[in-house]
Amino acid sequence: MISNRELFLKNTAQTSNSPRLIEVERVEGIYLYGPDGQRYMDLVSGFNVSNIGHRHPKVLAAIHQQLEKFMHVTVYGEFVQAPQVELATALLDVLPKKYGSVYFTNSGAEAVEGSMKVAKKYTGRREIIAAKKAYHGSTQGALSLIGNEEYRTAYAPLLPEVSFIDYNDLSDLEKISERTAAVIVEAIQGEAGVRVPSKEYMQALRKRCDETGALLIFDEIQTGFGRTGKLFAFEHFDIVPDILMLAKGIGGGMPLGAFIAPKEVMDVIKDNPMLGHITTFGGHPVSCAAAKASLKVIQEENLLSQVNEKANLFRTELDIPQIKEIRGLGLMMCLQLENFDQVYAVSNYCAEKGIIIDWYLHCETALRIAPPLTISMDEIQEACKIIREAIVKFC
Incomplete structure (x- = not known):
């Protein structure tokens, strides 16, 4: 049987030569789930779409x-x-x-x-x-x-x-x-x-x-x-x-x-x-x-009142020398690294560990952080632990 991944590459228009190829079966809150039970924390909110999380009741x-x-x-x-x-x-x-x-x-x-x-x-x-x-x-x-x-x-x-x-x-x-x-x-x-x-x-x-x-x-x-x-x-x-x-x-x-x-x-x-x-x-x-x-x-749900506190926790947890700069306002944040090779390696490592981050169209040397506003403080700490691991490993 031909897999969905193979059919995706065969039958749907491609926007790059290196798609992420993460297969999504269902989503809930800040998480994406694959067909084999994989769980991914979405730290880009479907590119700033799912501000209140996926499938809010x-x-x-x-x-x-x-x-x-x-x-x-x-x-x-x-x-x-x-x-x-x-x-x-x-x-x-x-x-x-x-x-x-x-x-x-x-x-x-x-x-x-x-x-x-x-x-x-x-x-x-x-x-x-x-x-x-x-x-x-x-x-x-x-x-x-x-x-x-x-x-x-x-x-x-x-x-x-x-x-x-x-x-x-x-x-x-x-x-x-x-x-x-x-x-x-x-x-x-x-x-x-x-x-x-x-x-x-x-x-x-x-x-x-x-x-x-x-x-x-x-x-x-x-x-x-x-x-x-x-x-x-x-x-x-x-x-x-x-x-x-x-x-x-x-x-x-x-x-x-x-x-x-x-x-x-x-x-x-x-x-x-x-x-x-x-x-x-x-x-x-x-x-x-x-x-x-x-x-x-x-x-x-008073989500605006929580944004700055959550953003500050990201900044605190990611205050490591390998990150050259953290830019942003609220939960629209950017982690500046040295080059695209580092960005690509960190992003792939995080995906393997269940954290979805990405980069920018006009700035391939930086990582995108834009989670749903509903992300919890514990989830921020969990995500940042893996991001730190990745950055220390590849930068």
């Missing part, structure tokens, strides 16, 4: 309740569907009053695409500015914003009139001008190896956008929903972006994204042309029901 209950009512019924934006309405209302309730309209998508990349279209139409301008070493997704428009030429070249030509600035560099903000429709930045750069900007920089960026009339768009696809210790990372900087892009952690494990803006900004897609931005499955009712339940779990 309240999310499962919400999914089951919605399945009894309806799944897909029509394209997004035409019928009144309670899960979409309730989730949009819940999101606006926890966001600044500036925001007034939520557009649901299937993914983060689609939120990026929609945000760019809205910004161009609202401002009447064409230039988009992004940051070097940024990651915003792999669709053609989102790929145009990736600040790493290596990942763009093979798919050229991409969008015209996209410029790049150095992230967290005050002097580069002069490149934002009256020609700029929008500046799109990550609240914290993720795939660059968790680069946390200064408050001074973010406030200067906000001011420069105000001066030039450019919209400030924040990508909180990785940072949103408690990852940094606040519900949204922009709260750390005492600013409010004009458009907020969300995905990953929003859906409680279900596929969902969103971009959120003031109503007068979002309303530009309603006419000239009508239906200027549409999606078939965006805001799927089952995903919206799961997302609303997930947000409620974060609030009711």
Whole structure:
């Protein structure tokens, strides 16, 4: 009999020549389980998706309740569907009053695409500015914003009139001008190896956008929903972006994204042309029901209050000389090593011992630590013991 692993390699599209090939049969909480009883502690949360852990009972209950009512019924934006309405209302309730309209998508990349279209139409301008070493997704428009030429070249030509600035560099903000429709930045750069900007920089960026009339768009696809210790990372900087892009952690494990803006900004897609931005499955009712339940779990289980204490324990337990630097905010953390060979060896050793960690698209010399917010203090100590073993052994 051909194994699932063999069929995976034979029949499914591959995204690299060296997939991890960890077979998953079931998941629960912060753990993945293989077909032969292997157990893996997930320290990357499915890449910042499973912020409240895998298969949270309240999310499962919400999914089951919605399945009894309806799944897909029509394209997004035409019928009144309670899960979409309730989730949009819940999101606006926890966001600044500036925001007034939520557009649901299937993914983060689609939120990026929609945000760019809205910004161009609202401002009447064409230039988009992004940051070097940024990651915003792999669709053609989102790929145009990736600040790493290596990942763009093979798919050229991409969008015209996209410029790049150095992230967290005050002097580069002069490149934002009256020609700029929008500046799109990550609240914290993720795939660059968790680069946390200064408050001074973010406030200067906000001011420069105000001066030039450019919209400030924040990508909180990785940072949103408690990852940094606040519900949204922009709260750390005492600013409010004009458009907020969300995905990953929003859906409680279900596929969902969103971009959120003031109503007068979002309303530009309603006419000239009508239906200027549409999606078939965006805001799927089952995903919206799961997302609303997930947000409620974060609030009711007071998960934000535990993030900094847990992050500090990681930092204490991993305070060893072989780790050159620990960067991050909350439970979005990065362990800086010397080279990719060390990262690869440590990651494989940890996987063999039941701990899933990974590296970054634009920073292969560092290890990703982003566990579910529900991880316990004992589990952190258990994981760090194995990570220390691996780093001492290979570094």
